[in-house]
Amino acid sequence: MADLGKKDEAVDATPNVTDVETVDAATEAEAVAAIEAPVERGEPILQVRNLVKHFPLTQGILFKKQIGAVKAVDGVSFDLYQGETLGIVGESGCGKSTVAKLLMNLERATAGEVFYKGQDITKLSGRALKAVRRNIQMVFQDPYTSLNPRMTVGDIIGEPFDIHPEVAPKGDRRRKVQELLDVVGLNPEYINRYPHQFSGGQRQRIGIARGLALNPEIIICDEPVSALDVSVQAQVVNLMEKLQDEFNLSYVFIAHDLSIVRHISDRVGVMYLGKMAEIGTDVQIYDHPTHPLHPGAAVGGPGPGPGSPRQPRADHPHRRRPLAGEPAVRLPLPHPLLEGAGQVLHRDAAAGDPGALPGPGHPGGARIGVPLRRGEGRGPRVLTRGT
Amino acid sequence: MLLDVRDLEVEFRTRDGVAKAVNGVNYSVEAGQTLAVLGESGSGKSVTAQAVMGILDMPPGRITGGQILFQGQDLLTLKEEERRRIRGAKMAMIFQDALSSLNPVLSVGAQLGEMFEVHRGLSRKDARTKAVELMDRVRIPAAKDRVGDYPHQFSGGMRQRVMIAMALALEPDLIIADEPTTALDVTVQAQVMDLLAELQRELDMGLILITHDLGVVADVADKIAVMYAGRIVENAPVHEIYKAPAHPYTRGLLDSIPRLDQKGQELYAIKGLPPNLMNIPPGCAFNPRCPLARDMCRTDVPPLYEVSESRTSACHFWQEALHA
Structure with missing residues (x-):
């Protein structure tokens, strides 16, 4: 590993990846049945293999000619186990949000597969895809723009039921929504209020309630606490951990705040320039980083860091070391x-200099x-x- | 004393009522010193800074009391014309969002040079040379080639460097940086903070660093003022505040940062929400969220108690908070 920086394979090394047991469903009904089947705790529920997303760059108006591509995601592989939290960290532009969208099949992958319970969701359509989407939900970063200002809280949280009416029959919806409000720690009487009547932290709770509405198995959280104040961040993180235990959820937790990610995650993946640079348990990643991005990223996070709380100042060993340069x-x-x-982050990894x-x-x-x-x-x- | 803010009060008159954004803020900065002002959104930290700079929107804002002494002179008694001469030349501000603070249709060089043309009366050509020097100073690579580039051609970190260059242009005595790194990636954050600290040392400026991130300030600040609901609740040298906060709010903020030895446990969270500024609770504004609150806290506004020579806390029970 000492020789990173030339042409290295280490960058797209993807350890801890098991073989995928694929399910060949002949009919749509079989596919749906496979999707609805339960998964044991600790078994892989989502398996991502060599996922690629390139956005084409074109030239010309009448005759569009492709002149290149932005390689937003460029060969990412990982497993998500039932009941775990997988943190994904990386700088802006490293492709972590695109991965989130690909996992939901909101963007069509250029290449690669996303297996959900053995079915490749990038190839699904119709009822089977709808069933997958019910089971994989998302919580977005910005609670100010991800809630429709003209809809009441009841409508926002209840909207998923319009698309998946089998989850809650019409007469039952109001009660269901109030239950959800209660679960995320909001007063059920707020059901007729509008988003602007809530604070940032409360709005994020509404976003989480919407994500929970369909009893999903996986929730993909794209920077769920980045827009919140420190004191409120802790409240939301606690809520998410509580819900995970209560509803047996698996989380993909995307963020750039390393201390929060470390706190909530069982394993952490580090993305750099569209690739998964490294993935492992939080101890492996934070204390024994093998990728050169890390010493900078892990300690580059400012402040009273893990292990040295309330010990600022230059002389202590956890003083942040800024990475020079910018993401390529x-x-x-x-x-x-x-x-x-x-492709490569040029840095003398051995010296960590x-x-x-x-x-x-x-x-x-x-x-x-x-x-x-x-x-x-x-x-x-x-x-x-x-x- | 470079800057001494005394009992500053600012309110905003809105349709829904009067929002008391700043309710008696006291802080001071000396040359070469860094003061970090810490607080959640809505705590009044930016409004205080805007009042000091004289860029508060009035109306709806109104300064209803207090003094802002800058190099011994009360800025609030000066005419707008006189304040303009101070602004930029003697005190400057760095804003959070560099992209929206820079003019998108003017090149970076033109915007930097403008400072010299307006305040120093340089010709356009000389101003441009100065602009290149400044860009070099904030370590923007290939400054000569990039001086004609527009803001959108720079990355976030580089844009923030341009903002810093602009603030430094006339070598002011005081710089106010309002969340200078909030919009940046962690790796770039550290670079920008280091640059700022280094330039401050070099030029012996006073620096007020406004932030809500406890981590950012630990390395660079000399002292910290924690704001809550428009008041300073704790004022202390940086070492001491991290070691033992003397106000329950500061303690809450520090405890809500995840720590290694607490992994798997519930994070400490300050319960409740920051108060509505139109309806600040009587007594200590923090009392509804405070674990130490007693009857006294609901009726008597706590004064700034002296904890030690260089330290104050606005908590009736600061001794308890300190030893909690």
């Missing part, structure tokens, strides 16, 4: 210095020091009228 860009830019960006980080004129340092020529690589070039 994944656009296939026509610039020699950017070749290889998106921040000084050896990508800097100007260093590949992988991508943008830094590279005066991009105007009009180059800043997104698709589009012909405008008159040219």
Whole structure:
């Protein structure tokens, strides 16, 4: 592992991945039955294999020509076990939110598979896909924009029942919604209120209640507490842990706050430039990182960190060590210095020396020091009228 | 004393009533010192800073009391014309969201240079040279080539560096940074904080760092003022506050950060919600959420008790809080 930084396989190493027992369902009914089957605690419930999502970059208006692709997710594999919390961390732009969308099949994967109970959901459609989506729900980051301001709380939480009426018959819905409000710690009498009448933390509880409405097995949480104040963050994290025990949920918990992720997760995966750089138990990841991103990321998180609470100041061993440079860009830019960006983080892992980080004129340092020529690589070039 | 804010009070008159955003804030900064102002959203930390800078929206805002002494002079008695001469030249501000604080249709160089043209009367060409120097100073690589670039061509961290450069342009004596790293990735956060701390040392400026993140300030601040519902509830040197907070609110904030030895346990959470500023609870504003609250807390507003020479706490039972 000491020789990271050249051309390394370590970056897309995917340990802890078991074989997938696929289920071949001949008919839709069989597929649905397989999806509804229970999974034992500790067994893999979601298995992701070599997941790839490339967003094409095109040029021209009439005759669209693909000139490249943003490799948002570029070969990610992992398992999610029933009842566990898998944390996924990474900087913005590393592809973690795209992974979340792919797991829900909200984005069509370019390549790769997502097996839910042995069925590849990227190939499902119709009733089977609907059944999968019932069992995999999502909680979003921003409680201000993910709730429709014109709908009452009752309508927001009850909307999933319109799509899946089998979960709650019409006459029963109001009671169901009130139950859900109670479960997430809100007053059931708030059912007719609108989102703006709630604080950020309360709104996130509404988002969680909506995610719980259909009794899902997996909840994908995309930065669920990032927008909240510190004191409220703790309340929401506690609630999520309580619900996990109560409803036997599996979580994929995406965040960039390492201390929160460590607290809630059984295992943590670290993403960098569309790949899963490393995955393991929290102790493996935080205390014995093998990927060069980590020493920076783990301790780069500011402050009274794990193990050294309330011990600020320069002389203590957990003082954060900033990673120099910025995440490389994944656009296939026509610039020699950017070749290889998106594959390798150039850093002397053995030395763990921040000084050896990508800097100007260093590949992988991508943008830094590279005066991009105007009009180059800043997104698709589009012909405008008159040219 | 570089800046001394005394009993500052600010309120906002809205259709629904009067929101008391700042209710008697006292803090001070000396040259070369870093004060971190800590608090949740709505605690009044940004409003206080805006009042100091003189960029508070008035109306609906109104400064109803107190003094802001800057280098011995009460800023609140100055005319707008005089304040404008101080703003930028003697005190400057760095905002949270660099993308919306920079003008998208002007190049970064033009925006940096403008400072020199307006305040120093330099020609456009000289101003541009100065802009390149500034960009070098905040370590924007290839400054010469990037001076003509527009804000959207920079990454978040680089944009925040541009903001810092702009604040530094006229070498002010005081810089107020309002959540300078909140919008940035953790790895970039550390870079920006280090840069800010280094420049401050170099130029011997006073720095007020506004944040809600306890982690960010631990490394760089000299002292911390914790705000709650428009008041300072605790004022202390940074070491002491992390070691033993003297206010139950500060303790709550520190305890709600997940720690290694508590993994698998429930996180400590301050119960309840921050108060509505139009209807602040009588007595100590924190009493409905406070584990130590007693009858006295519901009736008497706690004064700032002196905990030690350099430390104050607005809690009737600070001794208990300290030893909890």
